Amino acid sequence: MNQNIIFPDLQDWDDASQQIIFPAQVMGANIKCRVSLSRLTKLNGEELTEGAQVLEAFERSRFDIEDHIEELIEQEKFDEDGGVSWC
Template structure:
């Protein structure tokens, strides 16, 4: 399984969203703002903390992809429970 993470991220009301490419198919990955605040001292924005710890989030997302832990909508969600 070939997994790549393009250097792109966006912020929604509840998550920081970043893409993965899995064997050429796009998978949306999300980190909850709650996880960013609880474990990485993020402010309301969350993007600076995400960028500072991006490698950790990509590693968590890759683990979830490889173990088929997708949400019902096909996304990968990293929450406080993952740390």
């Protein structure tokens, strides 16, 4: 794992966008990271319907998600708002 990218243990479920939103800290800057409900469903192999269930699925897949998000950050695959998304 890259020591320059830190993932604090913070995450929120955004029901409106159907995404988990969590921060990454890169050299002191915060980057908004997002993982879609469809991606979490694929990673966990089960239908996810409630916010608490989605957050639990995120925790089970957290290391895989962080690895992928780290790759996106290193490749500078940023969205218009400066964040990264895995849909």
